[in-house]
Amino acid sequence: MDADNPLEIAARERGVVRPDTATPTGVFERTHDLGRDAMCATPDGAGQWKFALTASYGPGLSCTASGTIVRDGDAWRMRFAGADGCEALVREEEDELRLPGRLPSQCDNLCPARASLSGLFLPRASWSEEDAKRLQMRDRRGNVTQPCGG
Numbered sequence: 356m357d358a359d360n361p362l363e364i365a366a367r368e369r370g371v372v373r374p375d376t377a378t379p380t381g382v383f384e385r386t387h388d389l390g391r392d393a394m395c396a397t398p399d400g401a402g403q404w405k406f407a408l409t410a411s412y413g414p415g416l417s418c419t420a421s422g423t424i425v426r427d428g429d430a431w432r433m434r435f436a437g438a439d440g441c442e443a444l445v446r447e448e449e450d451e452l453r454l455p456g457r458l459p460s461q462c463d464n465l466c467p468a469r470a471s472l473s474g475l476f477l478p479r480a481s482w483s484e485e486d487a488k489r490l491q492m493r494d495r496r497g498n499v500t501q502p503c504g505g
Contacts, residue, residue, distance in 0.1 A: 379404050379424050379431055382486050383452045383477035389413045394452065394477050395487035395503035396424060406433065407502030409492045410466075410475055418466035419495055421502060438462055443472075450479040 379396040390411025399405040407421040422435040427444060433454075435441040440461035445454050454475045465472060481487070488504045 377447070378482075379406070379447070379452070380482060380484050380487060381479060382481040382483070382490050383408075384480040384490075385476075385478050387411075390417065392475060392477055393490060393492055395490040395492075397484055397487045397503045399423060402426060405503065407492060408472075408477075410470070410472055412470045416468060416470055417493070418470055418472055419492070420465045420472065435462060435465060438464055441465065447479070452477045452479065 378398075380398060382393070382395055384391070384393040390413065392408075392410045394406055394408035396404045396406040402425060404424040405421070406424055407419075409417055409419045411417045420435050420438075422433060424431050424433050426432075430444045430446045433443045433445055435443075438461055441459055443454055443458055443462070445452055447453075454472055456474045458471065458473045462472065489501060490503060491499050491501055494500050494502075
């Protein structure tokens with residue numbers, strides 16, 4: 356890779372290729388038979404990022420969550436807002452963010468009914484902060500928002 360090549364620079368700026376430093380900044384997203392799962396992450400001070408995510412489990416059944424992310428060894432620690440003690444150590448492996456198969460019971464109120472964020476995996480779609488800020492999601496009331504946009 357030639358870091359000074361104008362095409363490389365443009366590709367990094369657009370989030371098409373991975374930047375030299377690994378951060379959770381960007382968009383993780385997948386579409387499946389039951390809907391769409393997505394997460395955006397943007398810088399929020401030194402060594403911290405804010406995130407918002409949504410996971411769909413069929414018509415009218417989805418989880419929405421937000422919070423902060425910090426580096427924890429070779430992984431990322433997600434702390435979920437509005438659920439004291441709800442945090443998860445997540446890893447990005449092969450450009451896919453993977454939540455653990457079991458979350459603490461403090462996380463139970465993040466999702467309605469039997470839905471859970473346990474075991475959720477999200478492929479990386481972009482490393483771009485601008486893409487993350489533009490990502491649209493539905494909130495709990497069904498309104499389309501850009502939760503990482505501000």
